[in-house]
Amino acid sequence: MEKVLRQVLEQVVPSDEERAFVARVAKQVVEKTERAAERVFPEADVTLQGSVAKDTWLSGDVDIDVFVLLPTKLTRDEFREIGLAIAREALRDYRVVERFAEHPYLEGYVEGLRVNVVPCYRVDEPGRWRSAADRTPYHTEYVLKRISGLNDEVRLLKRFMKGLGVYGAEIRVGGFSGYVCELLTIYFGGFLGVVEAASRWRLGQVVVDVEGYYRGREEELSHLFDSPVVVVDPVDKSRNAAAAVSLDKLAEFIAASKAFLKKPSTEFFLPQTLATELAQADRGFDILCLWLDGLNQPPDVVWGQLRKTANALQKLLRQWGFNVLEATPWTDERGSGCVLLALESSQIPEVEKRIGPPVDSDHAERFLQKHLNSPRLVRGPWIEGGRWVALVRRKYTNALQLLREKLARGGREHGVAGYVAEAIKKKLVLLQGEELVKWFSQKPELRELLTSFAERKPSWLRKNAG
Amino acid sequence: MEKVLRQVLEQVVPSDEERAFVARVAKQVVEKTERAAERVFPEADVTLQGSVAKDTWLSGDVDIDVFVLLPTKLTRDEFREIGLAIAREALRDYRVVERFAEHPYLEGYVEGLRVNVVPCYRVDEPGRWRSAADRTPYHTEYVLKRISGLNDEVRLLKRFMKGLGVYGAEIRVGGFSGYVCELLTIYFGGFLGVVEAASRWRLGQVVVDVEGYYRGREEELSHLFDSPVVVVDPVDKSRNAAAAVSLDKLAEFIAASKAFLKKPSTEFFLPQTLATELAQADRGFDILCLWLDGLNQPPDVVWGQLRKTANALQKLLRQWGFNVLEATPWTDERGSGCVLLALESSQIPEVEKRIGPPVDSDHAERFLQKHLNSPRLVRGPWIEGGRWVALVRRKYTNALQLLREKLARGGREHGVAGYVAEAIKKKLVLLQGEELVKWFSQKPELRELLTSFAERKPSWLRKNAG
Numbered sequence: 001m002e003k004v005l006r007q008v009l010e011q012v013v014p015s016d017e018e019r020a021f022v023a024r025v026a027k028q029v030v031e032k033t034e035r036a037a038e039r040v041f042p043e044a045d046v047t048l049q050g051s052v053a054k055d056t057w058l059s060g061d062v063d064i065d066v067f068v069l070l071p072t073k074l075t076r077d078e079f080r081e082i083g084l085a086i087a088r089e090a091l092r093d094y095r096v097v098e099r100f101a102e103h104p105y106l107e108g109y110v111e112g113l114r115v116n117v118v119p120c121y122r123v124d125e126p127g128r129w130r131s132a133a134d135r136t137p138y139h140t141e142y143v144l145k146r147i148s149g150l151n152d153e154v155r156l157l158k159r160f161m162k163g164l165g166v167y168g169a170e171i172r173v174g175g176f177s178g179y180v181c182e183l184l185t186i187y188f189g190g191f192l193g194v195v196e197a198a199s200r201w202r203l204g205q206v207v208v209d210v211e212g213y214y215r216g217r218e219e220e221l222s223h224l225f226d227s228p229v230v231v232v233d234p235v236d237k238s239r240n241a242a243a244a245v246s247l248d249k250l251a252e253f254i255a256a257s258k259a260f261l262k263k264p265s266t267e268f269f270l271p272q273t274l275a276t277e278l279a280q281a282d283r284g285f286d287i288l289c290l291w292l293d294g295l296n297q298p299p300d301v302v303w304g305q306l307r308k309t310a311n312a313l314q315k316l317l318r319q320w321g322f323n324v325l326e327a328t329p330w331t332d333e334r335g336s337g338c339v340l341l342a343l344e345s346s347q348i349p350e351v352e353k354r355i356g357p358p359v360d361s362d363h364a365e366r367f368l369q370k371h372l373n374s375p376r377l378v379r380g381p382w383i384e385g386g387r388w389v390a391l392v393r394r395k396y397t398n399a400l401q402l403l404r405e406k407l408a409r410g411g412r413e414h415g416v417a418g419y420v421a422e423a424i425k426k427k428l429v430l431l432q433g434e435e436l437v438k439w440f441s442q443k444p445e446l447r448e449l450l451t452s453f454a455e456r457k458p459s460w461l462r463k464n465a466g
Numbered sequence: 467m468e469k470v471l472r473q474v475l476e477q478v479v480p481s482d483e484e485r486a487f488v489a490r491v492a493k494q495v496v497e498k499t500e501r502a503a504e505r506v507f508p509e510a511d512v513t514l515q516g517s518v519a520k521d522t523w524l525s526g527d528v529d530i531d532v533f534v535l536l537p538t539k540l541t542r543d544e545f546r547e548i549g550l551a552i553a554r555e556a557l558r559d560y561r562v563v564e565r566f567a568e569h570p571y572l573e574g575y576v577e578g579l580r581v582n583v584v585p586c587y588r589v590d591e592p593g594r595w596r597s598a599a600d601r602t603p604y605h606t607e608y609v610l611k612r613i614s615g616l617n618d619e620v621r622l623l624k625r626f627m628k629g630l631g632v633y634g635a636e637i638r639v640g641g642f643s644g645y646v647c648e649l650l651t652i653y654f655g656g657f658l659g660v661v662e663a664a665s666r667w668r669l670g671q672v673v674v675d676v677e678g679y680y681r682g683r684e685e686e687l688s689h690l691f692d693s694p695v696v697v698v699d700p701v702d703k704s705r706n707a708a709a710a711v712s713l714d715k716l717a718e719f720i721a722a723s724k725a726f727l728k729k730p731s732t733e734f735f736l737p738q739t740l741a742t743e744l745a746q747a748d749r750g751f752d753i754l755c756l757w758l759d760g761l762n763q764p765p766d767v768v769w770g771q772l773r774k775t776a777n778a779l780q781k782l783l784r785q786w787g788f789n790v791l792e793a794t795p796w797t798d799e800r801g802s803g804c805v806l807l808a809l810e811s812s813q814i815p816e817v818e819k820r821i822g823p824p825v826d827s828d829h830a831e832r833f834l835q836k837h838l839n840s841p842r843l844v845r846g847p848w849i850e851g852g853r854w855v856a857l858v859r860r861k862y863t864n865a866l867q868l869l870r871e872k873l874a875r876g877g878r879e880h881g882v883a884g885y886v887a888e889a890i891k892k893k894l895v896l897l898q899g900e901e902l903v904k905w906f907s908q909k910p911e912l913r914e915l916l917t918s919f920a921e922r923k924p925s926w927l928r929k930n931a932g
Contacts, residue, residue: 202826203852251852255825284816284844284859325819325845325857342845344857345815350750353791353810359721360668372927378750379791379808382922386669386717391791391810391922393750456848456857461838 036089083119271459312415356388502555549585737925771883778881822854
């Protein structure tokens, strides 16, 4: 165990050189933002936030978060306008992306590092939040007071969660945020403390109340927060800091924690890239893909729309009798994306049994008339367990054919999300079999995507298989 | 309606000539049996029973039932020995079959008519029954007192039930006996009375208490008798005369009664023989057959064993993931028989999803180890809804192959009945596809069997389809 953790620490703790470089870039961005504020709106304050401020960032994997604090007297429109104006001015020399999904902010790249310039309100006391970003300075303050000596423990936990694929509160992941990692580390006293606790967690009753706000009345929490994990935010006891964590990400974290304690390995933190042998003709099950281009919305919007579409396609296929194993959205966040569908089989039997009403019911007559007059009837109607049943020919026996027809006009009526439907209307790209393999062979990230979707085993289980 | 009933009556009411012929044969058999009794055991009495005695038999479809009444002082062994000795002596000039399924008796053919010579105890009062046949003389007496003027109504009801395939209390049918037909006709005042009542019957609460033994406490009956239909026997209030009627035969009778009242047709009574176009390659579903020879037990035994085997095969196939629509036994009652199986498809997907335990369960580890070490794992294990799931390659994807393997040693361990397993051990004959069609083309009765199994529609629904 010790050896494993030492090996991981070597990878995740930044060197002095890297620290100096990040510190210099951060200082430079803060100064540029301060000058921009001076020019645009002198009442604004500029501070460094996020993992760089808290010294919990991972080597080679850092965001610089600079916050612009604005007075609460500003209206929402003024806030947005002034905030973005300062951010634009600060990053005028760099390539930037405006981010509007939930909260307006600017993302830029400075000397190869990602920089976020984020406006927020300078609220005079916790609780009086005006925008989604207002808690952040309080979070940073809270963590800084307690993190001393635990910084590398947070790094281990973040890397562990990244290795599992459960790190990140964004829609795409539905996992644990950096802040939640910090709170867990503080509460359980270190990385191993968190993992040992998690290995004993029970699905449906995970509650971490760092400041003990609900001491003695923990059962209230499950009523207050309807989430698989509840981590009471120390700066806002009415907020669940882990609200983003989905049941399955929690389950993966629990399962991996158990497995890690039983057999520690760096594989949990730093999974091997998959050997990508794509040509699996004899896979046994079928993969279908709806490919999309021209998705030019912010990543969070695209992920949300693709997730919705994945759910819609899964529902549609199940409705028509297909056994869908999984529907997974993916986007490169640069305008392209897809929904991958794994099916037990994309070809299903020609017929299906329809269970009708009991013979003594008033609906029996209608069932009989409907089926007796249908050209799709192949057997019966006969009586089984007192009910009429009939065997009818299916309308669709092939999943690709079903999707081709149902998506011909975009598929909005079947629950496909708006931008996705627009993209489909321009061009419907459905892939299967060799065509799919060929398509996904084009780029390493696509090869990796398809292979891991096909294999679907958590990376930390891969080695055990041998 | 009137016209339909008149047409049917023309078919089912025997002519004077036929009556005379049957009466003569019956008289002859009774006399022969009396002489035989005289010789073997003079205390015996001989009487004519059954539908000939009650004048409720159908033209062209008659059994002559002659009963030998023996004193109750005889032990079971003496009863059997003496009863059969008399019967053998009575039918010594004819071809006979000994019937031992439930009750010992002899079946013979006299001038082309089937004759049953049945021993029973001469019990001094109802209720003191010693053998299964002892109630019969009391039944005959009861019916004779009340049937006058309703004889042809019984004939209509019997023919109606025969047309539907719900007539007969034997295991093969699981339907309404002749005696129950008579009781229903008496109770409801005629054929149409019965059909009108049946069209309003509700599954699960059909009770006919002819003599009103349970008047005012009908709800007790459902506790006393656990059967879909309860017809309290007028000569024995603790007996359900309709105990043999299965839920689905009841349901068919209800459904057909409704349909008949809505649209009367002779088709219900005298269904057309099926046009037997057997070569249905494009049927859409699959039929499999286990064919058996050398089943030389009494018909009731063979039907029972085949029924048990049909259930066992259905269970076996379902266990392995096949969607069985129906498993139906059949025998020619001359030593051959089969189980016909209708499947949604005899070929199923190569893989199946296995749902494992929740990740926080103690069984999670075992599930993971089992699947990670299995060569049949094709995807995962992954987590879904907090549970481990895995996609594994099926052991059997073809129903014929599964049956071939599992029945190789007779199949007793899978619930195949004893005599059937013996027959399988001698030779396992499994038929499918063209081979099946060819096999069933050999004889008209097999052609009809396969066609009606494939179509499976009640005959009275066939016309409506056009």
